[in-house]
Each structure stands twice: as C-alpha cells, then as structure tokens.
Amino acid sequence: MNGTVKVFSTEKGKFTEFRDCAGGEGPFRGLAVYGSSLITCVESGLLKVWKEGSSDHAEVKVGGGVCRMRQDPGRPERVGTGGKENELKVWDLQRPQEPVFTAKNVRNDWLDLRVPVWMRDMQFIPSTDKIVTCTAHGQVRVYDPSSPQRRPVLEMTYEEYPLTALSLTADGNSVVVGNTHGQMAVLDLRKGRLQKCLKGQAGSLRSIQCHASLPLVASCGLDRFLRIHNTADKRLQHKVYLKSRLNCLLFTSRENWEEEDVELATEGGVKEEEDEIWASMAMVTDGTRSKRERDPRETPDSQKRLKKTIKDSSV
Template identity: 65%
Template sequence: MAANSQMCSVWLGSETGILKGVSFIKKQAFNFCEMSCLSRDQEVCVMAWGDTYESEVLVGSVNGTVKTFSTDKGIFTGSRECGDPSQGRFTGLAVTDSSLITCVESGLLKVWKEGSTDTVEVNVGNGICRMQQNPSQRHCVATGGKENPLKVWDLERPDKPIFTAKNVAHDWLDMRVPVWVRDIGFIPDSDKIVTCTGHHQVRVYDPSTSQRKPVMEAKFGEYPLTALSFPASQGTVVVGNTHGELAILDLRKGLVRGCLKGLAGSVRGLQCHPSLPLVASCGLDRFLRVHSLEDCSLQHKVYLKSRLNCVLLSSRELESSSVDVTGDVEEVKPEEEEDEVWDTMETVTEKSKKRVAQNDEAAVPRVEGKKKRKVAKK
C-alpha cells in the first residue's frame, strides 16, 4: 500500500470513516482503512497535514480520535483521544511546532503538547462551526460559529481574543442581523481575514485597523455558504454553498468573476491548489471534482461511492510524480461508463392525471345505473 499512497495527490475523508486517496497519474482511487470495523462514529470531519513535508495526514473523527496516516508507508501509524463526542464534532485541526490543536462545536479549544499529558484549554464560546489556523503565524487561530462572531486567538496568550469582530448594522427593517460564521480564511501575505456565513454573505475583516466591522461585504446566491478557499492568484476567493454552487468572488469589488458548474449536492470540502490555478471540491454527491480557475472548466471528476466531508490537496502537481508504481490496484469507474448505465435504464413515469380522470368517469355511470334499477323495482 506504500506505493499506492505515494501516488496520491488528493486526500478525502468520508462519512463512513474511510480515508480516500486519489491519483490522477494512474486515474485510480484507494481506500485506506480497516474495512471490518467501519462505523458511523468513525466519520471523518476534519483533516490536516501533520508536517510541512506532507508525509503525514491527520484525520479527526466524530468519536473524538485523531489518527495519523503516513503517506510514505501507506498505513495509520498512531491514534490519540483528543475529544469527547458529547461535546460535539471537531470543527478544526491544526499543528504548531510539536503541538496539536483541536476545537469542537461546544467551543473547547485544546493545545496538545507532544510527549506530555498537559494541555492548554481555551473556551472560545458555544456553537463553533470553524476553527482555522493562520498559515503565517501558526500560533494564531480564528474561530466563529452560530451567534459566535469571528475571534482571533494568540495561543501563547490565550486569556482573551486579540480581535473580536463586531456585527454589522441593523437591516432596512431595523432588525438585528443574525451571526452565523461557517468558514474562515486568512488572506495570504495580508492581515485580513475572510469569512463566509450561513446567510450567503462573504465578509472581509482587517484586524490591523481599529475597525471591528467588515471592511467589505458581498453576497452570493440565496443559500448558506459552507466553505471557502483562496486561489494562488491574489484578490479572489472561491466559495461553495449547500446547493452545490461554486463561485469565484473578487475581494476588492465584491463581484462574481465566474461560476464553477457540475456539482449536484452540498459542498462540504473545498481547497485551492497552493501554486496552480486549480480548485478541488467534494460533498454529498460523492464526487471529487477539480476545476480550472482560469476558464472555469472541469478538469477531473471521480466518483468515490461515499458522501465526502473534507478534501486535502498536495502542494505538488496533481498529474506528475517521480514514484515508480508497481502492483495491482483497483481502478476508479470512469464517468463515461456510469453515464452509459443511466442511459440504458428505462424511464418510469407516473400515470397521467387525464387518464386517471377518464377511468373515474367511466366508473361513475355503472354505479348510478345500478342505483336507478333498484329504485325502479321498488
């Protein structure tokens, strides 16, 4: 399995608890798990790289465990109990120095030091939907959720947040605008932070200024936004919502630059390639899709049989590898073959209302005729 895992350039976590790897070199997908002990409490809800060399994938499950998968060896090398299922699912997972950072829905953020049982605990508030690490300052994280505004924390001084966002002004009916942060991202090479909300808003905050309200706000679609990611080119963000809509938004003007089509379910995972104009997405329709950010075309589409929660892209090129692959592997079923299966199936239609009405009318006179004959006998 080591050769298989070394080929994979995209990693995904499923609702059934399976870690899936996809190789576009061989056009194959692989399952990395113990199939005999799969259960719903092993559902993968967060993923992160365990080191800067991308030799380890950290997998956070609903049951509160964080497993370490070695991409070099192709096996799980460790497991750690990092949460209590009664406190909610993991909403974030990150690594800083030699410590592991976890956050759950109840708002309990913990820093687990390697080789020690001591942990740093921070209560970031209830209803957390996302915890995100600052890539340039790895000891800083941002949190947000339902009725829990964006907050930035310095884990070296976790007594209170270093930034707390302020809600926007009341709407045109003079009613309070509800807070619902669904995902967070730090703009590369900048102090600004972007959030997407459950009320289809994209907001930009600048903690380096005294203003705590958004410095820019845009809206996309009519449905809750679920995920965001930043392309390699500056000035844009890719967002996805619960109805399978993906869009590229301009962060300066708040306008939609393009839409990525083809999705058929809620977007659960979304990540842009760090150097190439590509974005990978996955969700409830069980497909991994890779779109080009230059012409919005669909580059790859892979059916993975399970509902997918998260995606993790390798920083190397998706279709090139120096690994010499040998051995038998299971190929992914091509998209064209699946379409042929659907085309050969017979279409089932319901009986038309007109035909049903004619049958009912034909039955009425017979009943009335019997009644009239009985009256005549009397």
C-alpha cells in the first residue's frame, strides 16, 4: 500500500531487495518484470517502467479505475490494462505514446441502453494475439487485436454474479472462471459454451491458476481454503485450510520438487532410525549406589519393621 516492492529469494528464505515504486494513487493492480526493469500499475492508472540504476522512469497514463494489468508472456514488452469504465488496452512499452489496441464497447442491449464497462481480469492466449477477459457483469469476452474488429470476437455469459478471476487451461482452448459467490466453471473458447462446473467453494474466489501441463486447477478465496480440482473429471483432489483470507496463488516452476522432497524425507528417515537405535540401547550404570539412592526397604531396621507388621497381621 505504501508503494514498496520487495524481492523475496526462495533459496535464501528472506527478502533480498527493496525498491520504492511509489507513484499515483491506490494499490497496485499489476506487477511485472521486463528485463532488469520493473513494471507497476496502480488503480489511478499510472503505469511506470522502473529502470534499474536509473532515475529516468517511463510513465504511461492508461486511464483511471484500473482493475488489472497483465504482461504478455510471449512478448514481454506488451502489457494489457483495463478496469471500471476503462476498456481493454494493449500497450507496447517500446512505443508507449499510444496503445497498439483499444477495445470498443459492445452494442447497446435490447432496450437500446449502453452496456456498462467493468473488466476484472484478463489473460493473453498463448501462441496467438487474442486476449480473454472477464467482467463484473458475468461476461467472458475474447478480443483479437490482429483483426480489424475492435469489439469482442466471442462473448459468453456465466451466471449473474461478478466474475473475479480467470485462468487459461494448458491447451489454451478453455478458460476457468470464478465469481463472488464461489461458483467456478470451465468455458470452451472455441464453441463459446459452458463445459463443466467445478464445485466445492464456499466464498468469493480471488485467484485461479491452471497447471502448465497437467489437467489441474488451483483456486483460493475468502473461505480460507486452497482447493485443487481435476478439470478432466471435475473431482476435488485436495482441500487445505490455510487460516487467513487468501488473495493470490501460483504453481511452482521447479520441475524436480518431488525428487527434492524425497531426498529430504530420506534424510529425515535416517535420522529417525538413528534416534530409535539410541533409544533402544540399555543404560549402563555403576553397581555402587549411595545410601540416599538405596531402597529404604533394604535397610536392617526397615526389614525388622516389615517382619513385625506381617506377624501382627497374621495374628
């Protein structure tokens, strides 16, 4: 909230860098890395490229009410922005004077009323120029900047509640969306229809992430649970309670994390075996004991009193 960007090292387990990226008003709505530079965008619409070791930072005004800024993974010099009454725009950071694409609102509804604009999330479709977005009015739209049409080339509606997050599946042919009532579904981007619903959520969804190669999707939200569904058979495979309200999640990019866990588990097993061996060994003690350590029944006086007690009780 104060404009500070922290760099956390997962290898060292601590923050290694702090950068002051204050500017504009409102919280961050997007953060990306472009070479050695940072790209930030705040709610008021100020997008800045923070060049490392330089005080000359590029600024772009993308319009107020920004809800999301995302980077194109195939072309990292391009970013997309949009929000409340702020249509989708695609910017080329090498030529930031004007957007390379500006979407146009859909036609008026059947009452000839203007359709409100409120884009909540977006993502670039890999290996294409297309962009998929979701809105606070339950619409999922696909734009194609390479075509002369500025309006969406595909539009779907899912339920009536605001959509809050989306994520493309591994093949790029479907998108998983979630709304404020905990409803999550898989939509087909080729046919423009609902494929399946993923059940189990109990609160507003804030983040959805599909696995890069497996048919898995992870979701989290205000019900404090992390859930992992299988998009092939719709089953809930894992459910973990994480105590606090959750806003974001990511899959790890390490491919050999299972092998690393096995190595750690093997080392832990060896240590446990050593502890068991030490625990099973008998304690070697000295045969001589002091008078205080002796059992009081072993003294001559105590033995006489014990005999007298047995004799009296028999009588």
